[in-house]
Amino acid sequence: xxxxLEAFKAIKEKHLExxxxxxxxxxxxEKLKNEAEQKALSVYEEAYKTTLSRAExxxxxLKRKAVQDAERELKSFLLxxxxxAKGIEAKARKNFKxxxxxxxxxxxx
Amino acid sequence: MESTRVIxxxxxxxxxxxxxxxxxxxxxxxxETLEKQRQLGVQKANESARLLFKKAESEAELxxxxxxxxxxxxxxxxxxxxxxxxxDNVLNEVKNELKILTQSKKYLPILEKLITEAGVILGGKxxxxxLNEQDSTLPLKLDELAKEISEKTGxxxxxxxxxxxxxxxxxxxxxxxxxxxxxDNTFEDILKRREKEIKSKIAEILF
Numbered sequence: 001x002x003x004x005l006e007a008f009k010a011i012k013e014k015h016l017e018x019x020x021x022x023x024x025x026x027x028x029x030e031k032l033k034n035e036a037e038q039k040a041l042s043v044y045e046e047a048y049k050t051t052l053s054r055a056e057x058x059x060x061x062l063k064r065k066a067v068q069d070a071e072r073e074l075k076s077f078l079l080x081x082x083x084x085a086k087g088i089e090a091k092a093r094k095n096f097k098x099x100x101x102x103x104x105x106x107x108x109x
Numbered sequence: 110m111e112s113t114r115v116i117x118x119x120x121x122x123x124x125x126x127x128x129x130x131x132x133x134x135x136x137x138x139x140x141e142t143l144e145k146q147r148q149l150g151v152q153k154a155n156e157s158a159r160l161l162f163k164k165a166e167s168e169a170e171l172x173x174x175x176x177x178x179x180x181x182x183x184x185x186x187x188x189x190x191x192x193x194x195x196x197d198n199v200l201n202e203v204k205n206e207l208k209i210l211t212q213s214k215k216y217l218p219i220l221e222k223l224i225t226e227a228g229v230i231l232g233g234k235x236x237x238x239x240l241n242e243q244d245s246t247l248p249l250k251l252d253e254l255a256k257e258i259s260e261k262t263g264x265x266x267x268x269x270x271x272x273x274x275x276x277x278x279x280x281x282x283x284x285x286x287x288x289x290x291x292x293d294n295t296f297e298d299i300l301k302r303r304e305k306e307i308k309s310k311i312a313e314i315l316f
Binding site: 095106107 | 112113114116117118120121123124125127128129131132134135136138139140142143146147148149150151153154155157158161162164165166168169170172173176177180181183184187188191192195198199200202203206207210219296299300303306307310311314315316
C-alpha cells in the first residue's frame with residue numbers, strides 16, 4: 001500500500017509541476033501578445049511615416065522635374081519668339097522704304 | 110517504481126511540449142499583429158501618397174501652364190512692341206520726308222490742293238486760312254483757290270490768310286470767318302485722322 005501511495009504522490013507532484021509549467025508558458029504568451037499590441041501603434045506609425053516620407057520625396061522630385069521640363073519648354077518657346085522677332089526686324093528693314101512711300105501716297109493723294 | 114518514473118516523465122514532457130507550443134503560437138500571433146499593423150500603416154500612407162502625387166501633379170501642371178501663359182504674353186508683347194517700334198519709325202520717317210517736301214517746289218500745289226479740299230468741305234463762303242510761318246510766305250494764289258471752291262460748292266468764296274501761325278509741319282487749317290467750323294488739313298491731322306488706316310497699311314507692308 002505504501003508503495004502505491006508513494007507512486008500516487010509522485011505523480012501528483014509531477015502533475016502539479018506540469019500544471020505550473022503550462023501556466024508559466026501561458027502567462028509568458030499573454031505577455032508576448034500584450035507587448036505586441038502595445039508595440040502595434042508605434043509599428044503602424046513608423047511604417048506610415050517611412051512610407052509617407054518616401055512619397056513626399058518622390059512628389060518633390062516630381063515637382064522639381066516638372067519645373068525643369070517647364071523651364072526647358074519655356075526657353076525653347078522664348079528662343080522661338082526671339083527668332084520670330086528677328087524675322088520681323090529683317091522684314092521691316094527690307095520693306096521700310098516701301099512703307100514710308102505708301103504712307104506718303106495716302107497723305108498726299 | 111520504474112513505471113511511476115516513466116509516467117511522471119511523460120507528464121513533464123507533455124507539459125513542456127504544451128508550453129513550447131503556447132509560446133510559439135503567442136510569438137507567431139505577436140509577429141502577425143505587428144506585420145498587420147505595419148501593412149496597415151503602409152496602406153494608409155499609400156492612400157495619402159496618392160493624394161499627394163495627385164496634388165503635386167496638378168500643381169506642376171498649373172505652374173507649367175502659368176509660366177507658359179506668362180511666356181506667351183511676354184513673347185507677344187516683345188513682338189508687338191517690336192512691330193510698334195517699326196511702325197513708329199516709319200511714321201517718324203514720313204514726318205521727316207514731309208518736312209523735306211515742304212522745302213521743295215513740289216509742295217506748293219499740294220498745299221493749294223489741301224486748302225481747296227478743306228474749303229470745299231466747309232462749303233465755301235468767307236473762310237480763313239491758317240498756315241505755319243514758312244508756308245505763309247509762299248506765293249499762294251488764294252483768289253484762284255477761292256474761285257475753284259466757289260465752282261465746286263456753288264457759293265461765292267473768299268479766302269483770307271490768318272495772322273495766326275500754327276506750329277505744324279505743313280498743310281493748312283481752314284475755318285469759317287466766325288471761327289465756328291474748322292477743317293484741319295495739316296499733315297499732322299491727316300496722319301492722326303487716318304492713323305488706323307495708315308498703321309494697318311504700314312503693318313501690311315512691313316511684316
